Amino acid sequence: MPEHERDSYGCKKKSRYLLEKHQIRMNYKKILRLEKKFGLKIHNRVRKHPKDYYVYKEECSKNLPENILNQEFFSCEPHKKLVTDISYFKIKGGWLFLSMVLDLYNNQVLSYKCSKHPDTELVLETMKDLFQKYDVQGALIHSDQGSTYRAYEYRDLLKSNGCIQSMSRAGHCRDNACAEHFFGDLKSESKYYDSLKNGMLSFNQMKNLIDDYIDFYNHRRIQEKLNWNSPVKYLEGVA
Secondary structure (H helix, E strand, O other), X not given: OOHHHHHHOOHHHHHHHHHHHXXXXXXHHHHHHHHHHOOOOOOOOXXXXXXXXXXXXXXXXXXXXXXXXXXXXXXOOOOOEEEEEEEEEXXXXXXXXXXXXXXXXXXXXXXXXXXXXXXXXXXXXXXXXXXXXXXXXXXXXXXXXXXXXXXXXXXXXXXXXXXXXXXXXXXXXXXXXXXXXHHHHHHHHOOHHHHXXXXXXXXXXXXXXXXXXXXXXXXXXXXXXXXXXXXXXXXHHHO
């Protein structure tokens, strides 16, 4: 076999080449074992994405929920209109990703999770925590069109818990402005920006900073919209 064909052909092509050119029948798996055994250099192309990645991506993009929320960022009852999103925080050696769910009735953070990866598992854990803590059956849950929110697992989880899914329009970040506004408050009012100047925090240190801020935000941070009450105090007063 010429050198350029040997280095460019994969095992299956080599198997076919031997059969066609030399009438030698050899399974491609055996060829792979021999290449590994004798340290032969293989120039096989590496997949950028898993097999059927684009088919799965296209399927996930079909029949996406409409923008039901339509920038109506208010609710007359708790646990009826919720927004969710993911934001990122620079830490030592990488990033921390925060997923959270916010109630538009009193701006309370109902559920949140932190992870080193902005994957579907992160949003699933956030939602499972929400469903364990609160009765949100029939609630409208709004997000952007991120791949995690288009995943079958996420959409099925919301449906199985009796929730209605809403999504922002493509390229319209203001459709989820309340979630974006919360992340902006968190980063500016906590010591996050100080950490960028004075030394990165570890994952656990950043998570502790987020835990402390969300506790402050829910229980002690007053808001004009809530008649100068914190989210929890406003809920208790109305109830």
